Amino acid sequence: MERRSKETLNALFFFGLLLLFVFQFALGPDRERLAGTLPGLLWLGFILSGLLGLGRTFVAERENDCWEGLLLAPGDKSAIYVGKLAGNLLLMLIIEAILLALFGFFFNLDLAGVLPGLAVVIALGTVALAAVGTLFAAMTAQVRARELLFPVLLLPVEAPVLLATVKATEAVLLGETLGSVAHWLKLLAAADVVYVAVGVLTFDFVLEA
Amino acid sequence: MKRLLGFLTVLGLAAGLVMGFGVAPREATQGNVQRIMYLHVPSVWVGYLAFVVVLVASIVYLARRSEAADRLAHASAEVGVLFTGLTIATGSIWGKPTWGTWWTWDARLTSVSILFVMYLGYLLLRGMIDDRERGARFAAVLGIVAAFNIPLVHFSVLWWRTLHQPPTLMAPGPAPVPGIIKAALYVNFVAFTLLYGYFLTRRVRVLRLEAEAEA
Numbered sequence: 001m002e003r004r005s006k007e008t009l010n011a012l013f014f015f016g017l018l019l020l021f022v023f024q025f026a027l028g029p030d031r032e033r034l035a036g037t038l039p040g041l042l043w044l045g046f047i048l049s050g051l052l053g054l055g056r057t058f059v060a061e062r063e064n065d066c067w068e069g070l071l072l073a074p075g076d077k078s079a080i081y082v083g084k085l086a087g088n089l090l091l092m093l094i095i096e097a098i099l100l101a102l103f104g105f106f107f108n109l110d111l112a113g114v115l116p117g118l119a120v121v122i123a124l125g126t127v128a129l130a131a132v133g134t135l136f137a138a139m140t141a142q143v144r145a146r147e148l149l150f151p152v153l154l155l156p157v158e159a160p161v162l163l164a165t166v167k168a169t170e171a172v173l174l175g176e177t178l179g180s181v182a183h184w185l186k187l188l189a190a191a192d193v194v195y196v197a198v199g200v201l202t203f204d205f206v207l208e209a
Numbered sequence: 210m211k212r213l214l215g216f217l218t219v220l221g222l223a224a225g226l227v228m229g230f231g232v233a234p235r236e237a238t239q240g241n242v243q244r245i246m247y248l249h250v251p252s253v254w255v256g257y258l259a260f261v262v263v264l265v266a267s268i269v270y271l272a273r274r275s276e277a278a279d280r281l282a283h284a285s286a287e288v289g290v291l292f293t294g295l296t297i298a299t300g301s302i303w304g305k306p307t308w309g310t311w312w313t314w315d316a317r318l319t320s321v322s323i324l325f326v327m328y329l330g331y332l333l334l335r336g337m338i339d340d341r342e343r344g345a346r347f348a349a350v351l352g353i354v355a356a357f358n359i360p361l362v363h364f365s366v367l368w369w370r371t372l373h374q375p376p377t378l379m380a381p382g383p384a385p386v387p388g389i390i391k392a393a394l395y396v397n398f399v400a401f402t403l404l405y406g407y408f409l410t411r412r413v414r415v416l417r418l419e420a421e422a423e424a
Contacts, residue, residue: 023327036387048424064334073295092305132354136351139334139350139351140334140348141335142343143337143338144337145337149330149334149337152330152333153330153333153334153351155326156323156326156327156330157327157330157355157358159323159362159365160323160358160361160362160364160365160366161365161370162362163365163366163369164365167368167369183368184368185360187365187368189365190361193357194357196360197353198353198354198357200222202271202350202353202354205346205350206347207345207348207351208346
């Protein structure tokens with residue numbers, strides 16, 4: 001398990017680096033244009049690497065025939081959900097921290113001043129992404145064409161989260177206070193509460209024998 | 210009963226057409242294009258209604274495991290996707306002469322299209338799971354997540370489009386609408402709701418027969 005998650009982390013790190021290259025190639029070297037699209041690119045990077053990372057949530061159980069073990073686990077299945085969610089959160093936050101540092105390096109950003117505000121936005125957004133992602137990963141783990149179905153289900157559901165995080169990130173990068181984007185933060189907090197609550201309440205039905 | 214619903218639907222749609230094309234006056238600024246509203250607005254109402262039915266039926270399914278509730282959710286999602294698609298299509302047709310473009314990232318257009326893809330995903334998930342019982346369970350979970358997402362989508366898109374630019378065409382607050390146009394709209398609301406009920410009952414019946422044939 002330990003080695004496997006390290007493998008995933010390494011691959012995701014590499015993937016994030018490649019994404020940065022692709023963004024740069026697609027948009028050209030014009031710095032001003034890049035600066036305008038930066039919040040969107042940043043979250044595009046987060047969600048693309050998140051899709052890959054989250055989609056692998058139950059890969060170990062499936063490949064090692066431990067799925068039955070999950071189904072037969074005694075007691076409340078929501079504990080499994082919370083555990084998987086915590087793991088995914090950790091994984092995504094590490095990836096996001098690395099990606100953020102890479103963005104700062106390649107696009108010559110001064111992140112030190114805006115870091116506290118940015119951290120709040122990223123934390124709120126990541127909980128929402130991981131909460132739905134973990135639930136959907138369990139649903140698609142045993143389905144045909146899961147690599148395809150997982151993003152197709154997740155992306156539309158996460159649309160409000162993406163809008164909120166991109167807008168809030170944009171404001172924070174422009175040096176505005178968190179108070180000026182309070183409505184977006186409230187929306188993200190509401191999304192976090194709703195998604196985690198629905199996940200905890202419905203996970204029992206997903207992992208039913 | 211089913212025949213009665215069918216007749217009532219046909220009657221309602223005919224009355225809606227007469228009201229929309231005959232009785233209601235030509236709108237002064239937009240001209241005849243405005244008449245597409247009599248299709249467009251009831252369609253989006255049916256879409257939302259259908260998705261609320263999906264939510265209720267999904268919760269009932271998870272609580273009681275009744276296959277009837279699952280079929281209801283399935284049928285309602287299909288009809289809902291159909292009518293949201295209709296909403297987007299009629300909106301585009303109206304937008305071309307009025308706004309000069311088929312598509313714009315207007316707040317309502319965007320949120321309806323997000324709903325459209327969300328429930329398309331729901332139908333996709335249903336289609337991809339062979340095991341009937343598991344498909345029903347997963348679809349019910351997704352139906353609940355998607356329904357709770359509707360208000361989040363609504364507010365995020367509204368703020369996204371209107372926060373940094375003043376609302377232009379679709380200013381909030383009801384514009385003064387003449388009574389006769391309102392009446393024509395109401396007739397079409399009733400007709401489309403009947404149509405929804407008719408489609409729903411027919412689709413549920415087909416799903417039940419399919420299940421029986423398989424058993």
